[in-house]
Amino acid sequence: MAVGAIIVLIFISALFSGSETALTAASRARIKQMQKKKSQRADMVGKLLEKPEKLIGAILLGNNLVNILASAIATSFFINLFGAAGVAYATVIMTFVILIFAEVLPKTYALQQPEKLALFVAPLMRSIVFILTPLVLIIRAIVSFFLWIFGVRPPQEMDEDAADAEIRGNIDLQHEEGVMVKNDRDMLGGILDLKQMGIEDVMIHRTNIFALNIALGATEIATQILNNSYTRVPLYRGAPDNFIGILHTKDLLWAINAQKQAEEKDLESLLTPIWYVPETTSLQDQLNNFLKRKSHFALVVDEYGETQGLITLEDILEEIVGDIVDEHDHGLKGMRPQPNGSVNVDGHISVRDLNRAMDWQLPQDDAISVAGLIINEAQIIPNIGQAFNFYGFRFEILRKQANRLTAIRVTKL
Template sequence: MAEFFASMPPSFWISVAAILVLLALSGFFSGSETALTAASRARIHNWVKAGNNRAKIVEKLIADKERLIGALLLGNNLVNILASSLATSVLIALFGDTGVIYATIAMTAMVVIFSEVLPKTWAISKPDEFALGTAPFVRPIVALFAPITFAIQKLVNALLRLIGARREGDESGMTGHEELRGTVDLLHKEGEVVKNDRDMLGGILDLSALEVSDVMVHRTKMLALDAELPKEQLVQEILESPYTRIPLWKDDQENIVGVVHAKDLLRALFKAGGNVEQLDIEAIVSKPWFVPDTTPVQAQLNAFLRENAHFALVVDEYGEVEGLITLEDILEEIVGEIADEHDEVMEGAKKQPDGSYIVDGSLPIRDLNRALDWQLPDENATTIAGLVLDEAKMIPNVNQTFTFHGKRFRVLKKERNRITELKIIP
């Protein structure tokens, strides 16, 4: 065997060395493609902010993934085809026509093991570090192949449009919010993010998609007092209320004339020496702040912070009061239910021994989803009663049952055409 190889001409060894170099280049292209496409954009961006020059190169490369992948695939295919051609010519010279078979078997094994599986496994295990290592070498290759990859991209896009797989203006990839939400959900599923943190991050992402009508306290559950009540009765009801800000109305409940703060009332009562009759209620009533029901929750949060306020009344397009919204209502969309000594643990829903829940019809779907980790849709309805009406396409009767979204809903109570209580069986 030693004599056989010793008798080989120098051109044989040059070809063998060239094949090995080409296989190494193929492994480099395969590993770089895997690492650069799997690299964490967030981590790379943090390294860029820290002044890492190689991270800057990676960020620029992955900004145009079609161009990057096109260049790497082009280079990979060139070296693979060239290596296969050299191997075929060498083995034909040694074994004749059967060398084609030997070359096919040998090159397939070597390409799969050393140019595909090995480098890609290495790259996927540490994609960010691998990407940083290969980026300086990939950049000139991408620039070199730019004209060819540009032409290939145009041809491919034209063919995709021809078969209807792509249209002008099609968005590629997910939005930033979708990517963040998907990442958080995946990390929660893998146990790296607890439920409360997942819900909090999800609540922050949801703010831009919500309107105040989605999170407000509906007028049917809103406490408002008649400003014309006797002073003693008015003071008693305000102090016995679990709320610190109470709307006052005159003549008609829709005619909100002001908002009284319990602390202001207590201060005024102290100054009056505890004599209710000496109180000047109108002096401590603040002007009501009305906001449209279509106001984005994010905008209302900014307005609360800007105005140093905590309370606003929500009106519809006709100026009719729909409910109220507080800073706490918005914060609860982020951090979950904020309970104090006057609140129930989960207001509006009580778990039964059989695992079912008795639920108030006005309970927001989002609150129930967050508390019980359910996935009931809230695109077309805000409350549980609204969800049943939307799905049933009718006004159900008491004891009527519906099954949808993996749960059974039974109507327990109604007031006129409004569902006030349901039983939900998972």
């Protein structure tokens, strides 16, 4: 009789232990998908997980009750058989039995199939939680009182930064375990980065803007556009910063096809107004603005209204999907991998782009470009031939124009 009671109690304890592990290890994302498919058991699991303190409290209470009861019955049984020595026998045997059959075995199984087991035990656990709720509330009140005495306060709800960090951690974990390939990891990370990055992090600097003087005339402008791969070109009059509008190559081709006069006034009629945006705008906001305005192109200005660069819809999309190379592009611009494992990069290439292309972890907080990173760390304007070692990489200056570093060799040490 006693042995049968012990076996039943150990089985119940195993059920509690396995249920605890399954319900806490179950993927909330998968449970949420099952809920969308109208799964009643998934709804039960979801509701149980909404109040984890109540769930864990009920399971622990029930588990401890059956374990203590099983140990008490076993102790009484062995005392009747062996006298006072039965206490030692009961302690050793019950420790082994509870550890193996009521803890390790059910929890190991639950970890292998958490969602399956969670769905199976959900109705039973819901009933147990309901029955034990009064006792659980009393225990929680006592625990909260002692925590308050020791200065421990309940945690606040997860903020946006914490949620972002958890998502990134899951993405990196899936990549490290081989479930997610590098491109997928980079795309998901790129989406999360949009809120944290500003336009100035990805814009084309004003020194690299392809812009043309309207005084060149339609024929020369068309020739220069054909020699490049841009579909939208800012035009200026006089000084390079005196932009007057954006010329779409399709509009220019229509004008040439209609045999219009190649005069400035005719070209000017083809221009669309320039859209100026502040450099402090986040990429997420700018992406939304592009979609609202149905526009692909904007010039970036600082707080003084001076042009700092340009931003396009493609620039933002490339932060998510990586470099978009079409039939008119020539591969990854500004990066030239070498046979020895090093990479020759143009100074204006962003540290972020280099990290994504080479799967490196160079810091991105203090500088946007590779040249900026070197200057920030070296605290000088380097000369050609100088080399620096930091962050586990070697940076060698290959070319320089005035104070601008135009070509750099980067080698991972």
